[in-house]
Amino acid sequence: MSAYNSLTYNASLCVGCTECMKACALAKTGDATNLDQSRIKIVPAQEPEKFEAAICRQCGDAKCVMNCPSGALTKNGANGVIDWNADTCVNCLLCTVGCVYGGITYEASVGHVAKCDTCGGDPACVKVCKSGALGYVTTASIYNDYGDKEDMFVPGLAACQGCNSELMIRHVMRKLGRNVVVAAPPGCIPGMGTVGYNGKAGAKIPIFHPLLTNTASMLSGIKRTFERQGRDVTALALAGDGGTSDVGFQSLSGAAERGERILFICFDNEGYMNTGMQASGATSFGSWTSTTPVGDKLHGKSTDAKNLPMVMMMHNAAYVATASSVFMEDFYQKLDKAVEASKHGFAYLHLYAPCPSGWRFPAGLTIDICRLMVESNFVTLWDYTPGGGLEFTHPVDTPKPLDSYLKAIGKYRHLANEQVDRIKKLLEDRLSMLKRFQKA
Amino acid sequence: MQSCTHLIVGASHAGLTALSAIRMNEPDAAIVMATREDHLPYSPTVLPYVVSGRSDPAKVTLRSESFFDENKVSYLRKATLLALDTGANTAHFPDGRSIRYEKLLLATGASPNIPPIPGLKDVPFHVLRTMDDALGLKKAMVKGKRALVLGAGLIGTHAAENMAEAGMKVTIVEARGQVLPGYFDHQASGIIETAFKAHGIELVFGRAVKEIKSGQALLENGDAIPFDLLLVATGVRPDLSYLQGSGVKSDGGILVDELQRTNISNVWAAGDCARARLFQSEATGIAGILPIAVEQGRIVGQAMTDDAGVRNFPGSVSLNTYTFFGQQAISVGAGEAPESETSLCVDEDRNTYLKIVIKDGRLMGAAAVNQALDPGILWQLVLRRTDLSEVREAFLADPKTISRMLMSRIWR
Ligand SMILES: Cc1cc2nc3c(=O)[nH]c(=O)nc-3n(C[C@H](O)[C@H](O)[C@H](O)COP(=O)(O)OP(=O)(O)OC[C@H]3O[C@@H](n4cnc5c(N)ncnc54)[C@H](O)[C@@H]3O)c2cc1C
Numbered sequence: 001m002s003a004y005n006s007l008t009y010n011a012s013l014c015v016g017c018t019e020c021m022k023a024c025a026l027a028k029t030g031d032a033t034n035l036d037q038s039r040i041k042i043v044p045a046q047e048p049e050k051f052e053a054a055i056c057r058q059c060g061d062a063k064c065v066m067n068c069p070s071g072a073l074t075k076n077g078a079n080g081v082i083d084w085n086a087d088t089c090v091n092c093l094l095c096t097v098g099c100v101y102g103g104i105t106y107e108a109s110v111g112h113v114a115k116c117d118t119c120g121g122d123p124a125c126v127k128v129c130k131s132g133a134l135g136y137v138t139t140a141s142i143y144n145d146y147g148d149k150e151d152m153f154v155p156g157l158a159a160c161q162g163c164n165s166e167l168m169i170r171h172v173m174r175k176l177g178r179n180v181v182v183a184a185p186p187g188c189i190p191g192m193g194t195v196g197y198n199g200k201a202g203a204k205i206p207i208f209h210p211l212l213t214n215t216a217s218m219l220s221g222i223k224r225t226f227e228r229q230g231r232d233v234t235a236l237a238l239a240g241d242g243g244t245s246d247v248g249f250q251s252l253s254g255a256a257e258r259g260e261r262i263l264f265i266c267f268d269n270e271g272y273m274n275t276g277m278q279a280s281g282a283t284s285f286g287s288w289t290s291t292t293p294v295g296d297k298l299h300g301k302s303t304d305a306k307n308l309p310m311v312m313m314m315h316n317a318a319y320v321a322t323a324s325s326v327f328m329e330d331f332y333q334k335l336d337k338a339v340e341a342s343k344h345g346f347a348y349l350h351l352y353a354p355c356p357s358g359w360r361f362p363a364g365l366t367i368d369i370c371r372l373m374v375e376s377n378f379v380t381l382w383d384y385t386p387g388g389g390l391e392f393t394h395p396v397d398t399p400k401p402l403d404s405y406l407k408a409i410g411k412y413r414h415l416a417n418e419q420v421d422r423i424k425k426l427l428e429d430r431l432s433m434l435k436r437f438q439k440a
Numbered sequence: 441m442q443s444c445t446h447l448i449v450g451a452s453h454a455g456l457t458a459l460s461a462i463r464m465n466e467p468d469a470a471i472v473m474a475t476r477e478d479h480l481p482y483s484p485t486v487l488p489y490v491v492s493g494r495s496d497p498a499k500v501t502l503r504s505e506s507f508f509d510e511n512k513v514s515y516l517r518k519a520t521l522l523a524l525d526t527g528a529n530t531a532h533f534p535d536g537r538s539i540r541y542e543k544l545l546l547a548t549g550a551s552p553n554i555p556p557i558p559g560l561k562d563v564p565f566h567v568l569r570t571m572d573d574a575l576g577l578k579k580a581m582v583k584g585k586r587a588l589v590l591g592a593g594l595i596g597t598h599a600a601e602n603m604a605e606a607g608m609k610v611t612i613v614e615a616r617g618q619v620l621p622g623y624f625d626h627q628a629s630g631i632i633e634t635a636f637k638a639h640g641i642e643l644v645f646g647r648a649v650k651e652i653k654s655g656q657a658l659l660e661n662g663d664a665i666p667f668d669l670l671l672v673a674t675g676v677r678p679d680l681s682y683l684q685g686s687g688v689k690s691d692g693g694i695l696v697d698e699l700q701r702t703n704i705s706n707v708w709a710a711g712d713c714a715r716a717r718l719f720q721s722e723a724t725g726i727a728g729i730l731p732i733a734v735e736q737g738r739i740v741g742q743a744m745t746d747d748a749g750v751r752n753f754p755g756s757v758s759l760n761t762y763t764f765f766g767q768q769a770i771s772v773g774a775g776e777a778p779e780s781e782t783s784l785c786v787d788e789d790r791n792t793y794l795k796i797v798i799k800d801g802r803l804m805g806a807a808a809v810n811q812a813l814d815p816g817i818l819w820q821l822v823l824r825r826t827d828l829s830e831v832r833e834a835f836l837a838d839p840k841t842i843s844r845m846l847m848s849r850i851w852r
């Protein structure tokens with residue numbers, strides 16, 4: 001089974017220009033003026049200047065298909081589109097009864113039912129939409145590309161429900177494959193059993209458990225040994241933010257300085273979560289943790305988080321990037337670049353990894369939190385090379401309110417207005433600082 | 441004896457939709473689908489188009505042979521369910537074949553209802569429910585000969601059009617006063633009747649046939665209508681002879697609860713053979729339409745696999761799309777309701793008709809001729825009892841656009 005690309009519509013961005021309808025009518029009939037022929041229908045909303053849309057959703061379990069008595073409608077297994085066959089359609093209109101979205105409709109001027117076919121994967125409507133309301137999401141191709149690849153970790157790792165780190169280490173290793181040696185310093189990642197448990201292996205690849213302090217130096221040594229043997233093996237660290245920013249920092253800094261050919265990935269869940277949610281240097285200002293409690297005197301963490309990716313940018317690294325699991329295409333591109341860079345220098349990837357247990361949000365919301373985090377500009381996605389400078393890979397020009405992010409997470413529940421203001425100021429400062437590194 | 445987890449009897453919309461839902465939840469369960477036909481699955485609804493020649497019988501199959509292979513479903517042809525032993529969970533078929541099931545779905549549809557008209561059983565006549573019926577009728581249509589159709593429901597009107605297009609001289613007799621009673625009012629069916637008359641079809645309303653005798657039908661008023669070909673299309677009724685002695689309760693149709701389960705806990709029924717709740721009345725009934733067979737089929741498939749997402753059947757809503765001589769008619773829900781307000785918009789020049797029935801700000805029904813609407817959206821508005829009071833005027837003026845807007849904001 002494959003996943004499919006899909007057309008998306010964001011009503012809040014639509015300006016009702018109907019350019020999409022003209023483009024569709026033109027593409028389907030050669031006549032841009034006959035808007036009845038458009039497969040996408042933009043209609044005015046109840047509120048002035050707002051719009052809504054009716055369009056085929058290419059449903060997975062499509063009722064139009066089930067309702068068709070002539071077999072004229074079929075779900076295309078290869079691209080997910082509901083195909084309509086003019087030759088066998090008998091124009092009974094029963095599909096229009098089945099569809100609750102107005103996605104397949106009859107217009108007298110056409111003389112038969114008509115529906116969106118995504119223009120063979122290159123929708124004409126999306127290309128002309130200037131407001132950004134229409135999109136064509138191709139993330140599904142990632143599932144198709146990687147879904148069948150071997151998972152390098154055993155099933156049943158004992159991570160918390162909704163753990164973003166577990167999800168992402170599996171993604172990383174599916175992509176990197178077997179030609180890798182992994183260092184997993186103390187933290188959630190070995191804690192969940194990746195380095196083995198009860199005398200059993202937790203991974204199908206060589207993985208070892210260094211001390212918190214010596215991850216980068218052990219990995220450097222291993223990499224050099226492989227090089228001496230003439231073997232091209234990726235040396236990879238899967239570390240937490242504590243093992244990266246605090247206890248592990250000295251060896252990390254040294255390895256970066258020396259340009260060791262390793263790839264260091266930090267899974268930033270803002271604290272020492274598997275030992276009881278203590279604060280780390282990466283814990284954000286105001287966060288509740290077990291060592292920065294909330295009471296009469298203390299109101300969560302009183303210092304700002306150090307921004308590790310920025311620190312690493314100043315460290316002679318060959319490649320530095322930040323990433324999030326909601327933008328997987330972006331993440332995979334960065335992973336590719338990082339692996340490539342680690343062949344000749346030090347590569348650092350910083351992955352924002354919200355933690356439902358330690359941050360206190362429902363386990364089902366991890367991905368939503370990841371998205372909000374980026375879309376409220378709480379974190380920014382970018383990458384950096386010494387020659388090329390910094391590039392924002394998912395700039396957010398009209399961010400969601402910061403409050404919507406902070407309110408969604410229990411560890412910020414106590415925040416006073418002044419604390420929120422300080423976070424806002426900090427984020428603004430960070431963003432303008434990052435912009436100074438932007439490539440011209 | 442063959443045994444399986446799910447036995448589905450009937451290979452049409454209700455059975456096939458249930459099959460998909462079952463496979464979605466249980467990729468490996470043993471499934472048998474039995475049909476009395478010797479064909480791959482097809483829809484009775486497509487038969488008028490087979491009769492007219494529009495559809496190639498070989499191309500109207502709803503599933504291919506390979507579909508059953510790929511989905512590991514054993515598809516049994518010529519397997520007419522004869523009897524059920526619900527105590528032993530066993531279904532009996534011809535040639536001594538029996539199948540033991542864990543769960544059973546009865547989706548055997550309906551059969552033509554043959555009225556007790558004296559003389560009818562002594563003459564050859566046609567019905568239209570199976571592929572063989574359609575092929576037989578197609579062959580029997582001879583240009584210039586006279587055809588008589590009993591009943592002006594969906595099947596009768598479709599077949600009458602087919603026969604007129606094939607050059608026959610067609611008469612329809614309908615005891616009630618119009619075509620498609622129950623779906624359209626007099627005014628809307630008037631538009632349809634005009635088209636029929638324009639194509640040389642004679643319509644005889646309000647009179648029942650008293651007797652069939654030597655090539656003619658005698659009406660109550662003494663009129664005689666001669667015919668060369670007789671088609672009986674006076675409604676349908678499920679043939680449930682296989683239920684005898686099974687303990688499964690029926691009353692014209694198999695009685696089911698809100699998840700389509702019969703009184704026997706591992707037996708379900710869906711589609712034209714099931715008597716289920718109605719949405720706009722306290723009564724139960726057989727919907728007899730394809731979209732409801734699909735709806736019930738999906739619920740059954742989920743219920744048979746203990747799908748946590750299964751939702752109660754909300755009840756049948758009357759739904760109909762009807763195309764005739766290149767024109768279209770649509771009806772959704774009730775054509776009238778006590779204490780409701782009706783908006784009617786008829787344009788004789790453009791030959792269009794639009795009626796909307798609203799009660800307490802909620803849509804009760806809509807009917808349209810030659811006017812594009814999205815019946816699927818209107819059906820949802822009825823089921824959701826969406827409050828239209830804020831958009832009432834706009835809705836009455838342009839139901840297509842406003843219902844799309846409501847869809848996009850409410851259940852997008
Ligand atoms: C000519 C015609 C036109 C129609 N037009 C429309 C229309 O325009 N719109 C609409 O909504 N509906 C229409 N209908 C009705 C629609 O076709 C039915 O509502 C729908 O097919 C019901 O599906 P079902 O699966 O319940 O039963 P059916 O489609 O009747 O299928 C029943 C299945 O059970 C099998 N079967 C029956 N008895 C047994 C047995 N004892 N043992 C084993 N197998 C058995 C049959 O072979 C068949 O496979 C039309 C029907 C006809 C005949």
Ligand code: SF4
Nearest residue numbers: 068089090092093095
């Ligand atoms: S109008 Fe055509 S595509 Fe739609 S249900 Fe009827 S036959 Fe199928």
